[in-house]
Amino acid sequence: MNLILLNASDFISESCVQFEGARLAHIQNVHGSKIGDTVRVGQLDGLIGLGTITELGQHKLTLEVSFDQKPPAKLPLTIILALPRPKMIRRIFRTVAELGVERLCVINSYRVEKSFWQSPALDEHNVHQYLIEGLQQAKDTALPQVSFHKRFKPFVEDELPGIIEGSQALLAHPSLGESCPHQLNRPITLAIGPEGGFIPYEVEKLQAVGFEGIHLGKRILKVENALTTLTAKLYS
Amino acid sequence: MNLILLNASDFISESCVQFEGARLAHIQNVHGSKIGDTVRVGQLDGLIGLGTITELGQHKLTLEVSFDQKPPAKLPLTIILALPRPKMIRRIFRTVAELGVERLCVINSYRVEKSFWQSPALDEHNVHQYLIEGLQQAKDTALPQVSFHKRFKPFVEDELPGIIEGSQALLAHPSLGESCPHQLNRPITLAIGPEGGFIPYEVEKLQAVGFEGIHLGKRILKVENALTTLTAKLYS
Numbered sequence: 074m075n076l077i078l079l080n081a082s083d084f085i086s087e088s089c090v091q092f093e094g095a096r097l098a099h100i101q102n103v104h105g106s107k108i109g110d111t112v113r114v115g116q117l118d119g120l121i122g123l124g125t126i127t128e129l130g131q132h133k134l135t136l137e138v139s140f141d142q143k144p145p146a147k148l149p150l151t152i153i154l155a156l157p158r159p160k161m162i163r164r165i166f167r168t169v170a171e172l173g174v175e176r177l178c179v180i181n182s183y184r185v186e187k188s189f190w191q192s193p194a195l196d197e198h199n200v201h202q203y204l205i206e207g208l209q210q211a212k213d214t215a216l217p218q219v220s221f222h223k224r225f226k227p228f229v230e231d232e233l234p235g236i237i238e239g240s241q242a243l244l245a246h247p248s249l250g251e252s253c254p255h256q257l258n259r260p261i262t263l264a265i266g267p268e269g270g271f272i273p274y275e276v277e278k279l280q281a282v283g284f285e286g287i288h289l290g291k292r293i294l295k296v297e298n299a300l301t302t303l304t305a306k307l308y309s
Numbered sequence: 310m311n312l313i314l315l316n317a318s319d320f321i322s323e324s325c326v327q328f329e330g331a332r333l334a335h336i337q338n339v340h341g342s343k344i345g346d347t348v349r350v351g352q353l354d355g356l357i358g359l360g361t362i363t364e365l366g367q368h369k370l371t372l373e374v375s376f377d378q379k380p381p382a383k384l385p386l387t388i389i390l391a392l393p394r395p396k397m398i399r400r401i402f403r404t405v406a407e408l409g410v411e412r413l414c415v416i417n418s419y420r421v422e423k424s425f426w427q428s429p430a431l432d433e434h435n436v437h438q439y440l441i442e443g444l445q446q447a448k449d450t451a452l453p454q455v456s457f458h459k460r461f462k463p464f465v466e467d468e469l470p471g472i473i474e475g476s477q478a479l480l481a482h483p484s485l486g487e488s489c490p491h492q493l494n495r496p497i498t499l500a501i502g503p504e505g506g507f508i509p510y511e512v513e514k515l516q517a518v519g520f521e522g523i524h525l526g527k528r529i530l531k532v533e534n535a536l537t538t539l540t541a542k543l544y545s
Contacts, residue, residue: 145526145527145528171528171530171534172538173528210530211529211530212527212528213528255542256491290381292381292407292409292447292449293311293446293447293448294407294408294446295407298404298407301534301541302408302538302541304538305537305538305539305541306491306542
């Protein structure tokens with residue numbers, strides 16, 4: 074937690090916030106802060122600034138806050154990701170927010186087990202919390218846009234052409250196309266399959282709407298490492 | 310598990326292996342394989358090939374194997390890493406093997422809690438197992454070289470000059486030096502601090518033996534994401 078994110082409901086006046094729970098515990102136990110100390114704070118989807126601790130109780134913390142900086146720029150990157158297995162969802166969503174990805178579309182795919190869609194990790198509250206964790210790590214305040222699409226074909230045929238408009242559409246898939254390029258630094262829509270990869274039919278559907286294949290060489294990486302590796306290469 | 314790694318003790322003849330345990334469970338439950346099916350296999354620190362299932366019992370699997378391919382090349386990369394917190398050790402060691410890092414030196418640092426060195430995750434058997442998991446994911450057979458160095462100053466002064474010889478020595482640290490370069494594709498020694506970073510004294514000691522600072526921009530990434538991101542940028 075390199076920045077404490079504040080919600081509208083934390084504000085008791087324009088320059089004063091109060092909260093309890095995980096953020097209080099972190100400030101007490103990890104930072105070891107005391108009254109008078111400052112912590113970096115940010116308004117959710119707003120500016121970054123500093124907070125000075127004015128009250129520090131066992132159950133409540135009060136900060137005087139001021140804001141003066143914009144959050145870091147997002148990468149102009151939309152990731153189309155086959156739903157990961159439930160135990161990986163938290164880490165992947167946190168990483169997406171941490172890396173500064175602008176938009177994430179989570180989709181179905183043949184190799185996604187149906188039961189994955191029932192995971193409590195996909196509850197709106199949990200997804201929000203994972204994204205917040207990533208933002209607090211990266212000192213960002215701006216939530217990425219996240220959406221879920223349970224039907225592959227209608228999504229690819231009807232929605233994806235609009236999403237990729239104005240961007241370069243890349244499909245990461247073993248042995249497909251060229252080795253992943255570096256430092257494109259432009260708007261990109263990047264499709265990443267599930268563990269085991271998209272099936273040939275899905276690859277063809279994505280190619281049909283304009284995706285070009287790229288690969289990461291002979292090594293098959295876990296989805297979360299592939300996502301981080303591709304993002305790192307594509308942007309400076 | 311995209312490849313099943315075989316130890317010398319699995320061989321009952323030159324072209325026949327037998328094993329039980331996690332690898333058997335994976336072939337049965339994840340691959341859903343049956344007699345006559347083939348699986349990709351590799352000899353630990355040796356060649357890659359195919360195995361044909363000739364016997365498949367509840368407690369034992371027999372494969373006829375042949376080997377004909379070299380594993381993918383390692384990256385000419387040595388990572389000097391401050392000991393991560395115990396719950397991250399498995400993931401980070403697995404990732405180091407998965408990405409093809411040649412050598413990992415795990416070191417002490419001011420911000421590493423002393424108790425971390427007592428973690429069972431550092432037992433030789435466990436470390437070996439985490440590396441094997443990474444190799445089996447990436448279809449590699451060659452173990453990275455891993456060593457542990459509990460005293461920062463003697464390591465940096467006495468051992469590090471020999472380790473970095475013939476390589477470019479880079480220190481990843483927020484706001485230090487230039488933005489991380491892309492596609493250096495040459496021998497590199499890369500130092501990565503703990504969560505919270507190396508302290509100024511440690512940065513100076515590393516610079517004194519020849520490390521140049523590089524950074525990843527305004528976002529502060531978790532150690533495992535920083536490691537993957539840096540490796541992805543530095544090599545094609």
